[in-house]
Amino acid sequence: MRLRAMPMLTLALLLGPVLAGLVGTLAPAFGILPVIGRVEPGVDAFRALLAWPGLPGAVWLSMVTGLGATVISLVIVMLLVACWSGTRSFAAFRRALSPLLSVPHAAAAFGLAFLVAPSGLVVRLLSPWATGWTQPPDLLIVQDPAGLSLMAGLVVKEVPFLLLMTLAALGQADAVRAETVARSLGHDRPAAWLKAVFPRVYAQIRLPVLVVLAFSMTVVDVALILGPNTPPTLAVQVVRWMNAPDLAMRLQAAAAATLQLALVVAALGLWCLGERVVAWLGRAWIWSGARRAGGAITAALSLALAGSAALTVLAGLGVLAIWSFAGFWRFPSPWPDAMTLGNWVRHWPGVAEALGTTIGISALSTFLALVLAIGCLEAEHRHALRLRARGQWLLYLPLLAPQVAFLPGVQTWMLMLGVKGGVGAVVAAHVIFVFPYVFLSLGDPFRAWDARQATIAHSLGAGPDRVLWAVRLPMLLAPLLTAAAVGFAVSVGQYLPTLLIGGGRVQTVTTEAVALAAGGDRRAIAVWAIVQTGLALLPFALAVGLPRLVWCNRRGLLHG
Amino acid sequence: MDEPGLILQDLRVTLSGKPMLRLSAHVAPGQVVSVMGPSGAGKSTLLGAVMGTLSPPFAVSGRILLDGRDLAALPVEARQIGILFQDPLLFPHLSVGSNLAFGLPRALRGAARRAAVEKALADVGLNGFASRDPATLSGGQKLRVALMRTLLAAPCALLLDEPFSSLDADRRAQIRSLVFERARAAGLPVLMVTHDPADAQAAGGLVIKLD
Ligand SMILES: Nc1ncnc2c1ncn2[C@@H]1O[C@H](COP(=O)(O)OP(=O)(O)OP(=O)(O)O)[C@@H](O)[C@H]1O
Ligand SMILES: [Mg+2]
Numbered sequence: 175m176r177l178r179a180m181p182m183l184t185l186a187l188l189l190g191p192v193l194a195g196l197v198g199t200l201a202p203a204f205g206i207l208p209v210i211g212r213v214e215p216g217v218d219a220f221r222a223l224l225a226w227p228g229l230p231g232a233v234w235l236s237m238v239t240g241l242g243a244t245v246i247s248l249v250i251v252m253l254l255v256a257c258w259s260g261t262r263s264f265a266a267f268r269r270a271l272s273p274l275l276s277v278p279h280a281a282a283a284f285g286l287a288f289l290v291a292p293s294g295l296v297v298r299l300l301s302p303w304a305t306g307w308t309q310p311p312d313l314l315i316v317q318d319p320a321g322l323s324l325m326a327g328l329v330v331k332e333v334p335f336l337l338l339m340t341l342a343a344l345g346q347a348d349a350v351r352a353e354t355v356a357r358s359l360g361h362d363r364p365a366a367w368l369k370a371v372f373p374r375v376y377a378q379i380r381l382p383v384l385v386v387l388a389f390s391m392t393v394v395d396v397a398l399i400l401g402p403n404t405p406p407t408l409a410v411q412v413v414r415w416m417n418a419p420d421l422a423m424r425l426q427a428a429a430a431a432t433l434q435l436a437l438v439v440a441a442l443g444l445w446c447l448g449e450r451v452v453a454w455l456g457r458a459w460i461w462s463g464a465r466r467a468g469g470a471i472t473a474a475l476s477l478a479l480a481g482s483a484a485l486t487v488l489a490g491l492g493v494l495a496i497w498s499f500a501g502f503w504r505f506p507s508p509w510p511d512a513m514t515l516g517n518w519v520r521h522w523p524g525v526a527e528a529l530g531t532t533i534g535i536s537a538l539s540t541f542l543a544l545v546l547a548i549g550c551l552e553a554e555h556r557h558a559l560r561l562r563a564r565g566q567w568l569l570y571l572p573l574l575a576p577q578v579a580f581l582p583g584v585q586t587w588m589l590m591l592g593v594k595g596g597v598g599a600v601v602a603a604h605v606i607f608v609f610p611y612v613f614l615s616l617g618d619p620f621r622a623w624d625a626r627q628a629t630i631a632h633s634l635g636a637g638p639d640r641v642l643w644a645v646r647l648p649m650l651l652a653p654l655l656t657a658a659a660v661g662f663a664v665s666v667g668q669y670l671p672t673l674l675i676g677g678g679r680v681q682t683v684t685t686e687a688v689a690l691a692a693g694g695d696r697r698a699i700a701v702w703a704i705v706q707t708g709l710a711l712l713p714f715a716l717a718v719g720l721p722r723l724v725w726c727n728r729r730g731l732l733h734g
Numbered sequence: 735m736d737e738p739g740l741i742l743q744d745l746r747v748t749l750s751g752k753p754m755l756r757l758s759a760h761v762a763p764g765q766v767v768s769v770m771g772p773s774g775a776g777k778s779t780l781l782g783a784v785m786g787t788l789s790p791p792f793a794v795s796g797r798i799l800l801d802g803r804d805l806a807a808l809p810v811e812a813r814q815i816g817i818l819f820q821d822p823l824l825f826p827h828l829s830v831g832s833n834l835a836f837g838l839p840r841a842l843r844g845a846a847r848r849a850a851v852e853k854a855l856a857d858v859g860l861n862g863f864a865s866r867d868p869a870t871l872s873g874g875q876k877l878r879v880a881l882m883r884t885l886l887a888a889p890c891a892l893l894l895d896e897p898f899s900s901l902d903a904d905r906r907a908q909i910r911s912l913v914f915e916r917a918r919a920a921g922l923p924v925l926m927v928t929h930d931p932a933d934a935q936a937a938g939g940l941v942i943k944l945d
Contacts, residue, residue: 558789626819629787632810633817634837634887644836648827729869730826 198583228405240391285490595677837887
């Protein structure tokens, strides 16, 4: 195995399916689908799509929820960091948020639904003393047609993600000194940070922000849980058409996926335009010499917003946990009338089976992603290769290209080539989405490793492989496990790849949990969502605990 | 041609095509040659060229001979050159004993291996330290372990990159004479980078000035 070829091989493995998938989506959209005998190019599929009455609503929803969720999350995170970074409460906040990052989107969405639904915990706590309701009100709070709850569900999950990305960027932006200089020139905290640090930090988190935008516009599992039904979002409609028994509906699905892709490209363009406008306004603001940005008020507001985002996820998980043990639970009582293990006993056989499949798929895809990532980073180290800005873009491409735009294409290819979807195909698909996160998580510690350790080991006669296995990897055990935990959580949370590439035959805790969204069995949903969360969180506990255990006699590896 | 010692013949290092340093030198076995010069003069780069750790944008030309072998084509691990940095850089995940055993020839097995490690520790006054966590050692102790780790790998030359600068004056003289003494006993040519004229004086050999 030539290590030098590793980065190219990895890029091919990741981008090959993405590009092939896009082709496989575009061709049927323009009428070409040989498996059902269509070989004449045409735009009938788009005509059929335009005739769908739900189209304007679906397009509007996709744009508004995507842009809305991204702007809101970004503003919350930037204000929070501007006002609080470096303080003790910020450190506490940061510790609380890191595990939230790995809570699967679906579980967080269910939690939110269980909180704010008409019969959810919030209404129960306020009823009947404040609201006068003795029956759940007939309000469409969850799955509202304007997509507000969908946007909220996205925001509570994207805030921790953007915050962690920002924290990683802060270290490289010389933030503390820049802010100190600006404050010594008479600016209040938020103004100092926004003027002196924000531009540098934003340049570094730009790609993750764009990923959030593309993801929010096209997410399927969260939209199935929190998004409106009639019409649903465009991405959900694509999946419905893809799963229609009539293969001809795939043409329409492909046309819709193509439109979704175009919408994402348009939104990314709009975002870049917005960046220019903000930059222009920012320069004008700096030039004007205004030194205040709300000071204490901004600080309080940002903490309240970020705090409610975090609290929502936590409280949501709490309600899910209660529901999973709830027996009879009358409205509007805030606590179940009876607690029981019955729900768990009833659902356990199904859960156990899905757990086995999920753990297998996630462990294998994480392992493969780790091997690729270590191979790439080691090749970079040994052959002094440098990942340029372009490489960074390529790494983010599988995250930027909407899953719903290229996975149907991959499925079409599989159909044409006669490949049956199964666990193996699902693992391969998961690697595409797991790898970027594993690589990003491992990259910094791997590159920051003191290369003089390698020089020493070489000078003692150790070849490159021995240095890797006997020195570098053991020293990097903690970041390796963290990267593995991140990868595992990402894999556990995958909905669409499992559904589409598994051909509906692969049942993971995520596909099973999301499938319950349409029905109203709260106890079943609660059990599955808790299992899903636990499975994503457990590796993080191991990643924190294991190095302490293994290196309990090695103080040099136990800092912080 | 098979002259013993470390010979640098018209060694040149360029950084992105710009010449950075150029020198010739002969370090005989048991002799210590000092390299001095201001910060950024390229002293560590010179050692990197001898070790074989430089990669683009650096380029090395000229010949480096060790006991008559031309090192140019050899990877770091085949050059048989030991190095001590300013930090001892003990592998933090290994015990002191395992650190010492890291570079021991494989032929040494079982009890003989353990005995070699114990003897090395005893030689520098660290009896019974084999199972210790390197992070719990003092700076001077770490440096002694690092020295013995290097010597146990049976190098043919020794490079020093300001290895004493983290020590206080007393400890410094003590460790310095230990290193020189051991290197002389093993008949190693030593190339030492230092900022401290006292180091160069104690070395007693030639001083190369870079600027
Ligand atoms: N990877 C690199 N890429 C480009 N330039 C480098 C690189 N590494 C070192 N340099 C430059 O090469 C020059 C020599 O560096 P070197 O580390 O050899 O100096 P030095 O003499 O050891 O200094 P000091 O006494 O501070 O240790 C410096 O100007 C440094 O900035
Ligand atoms: Mg130096």
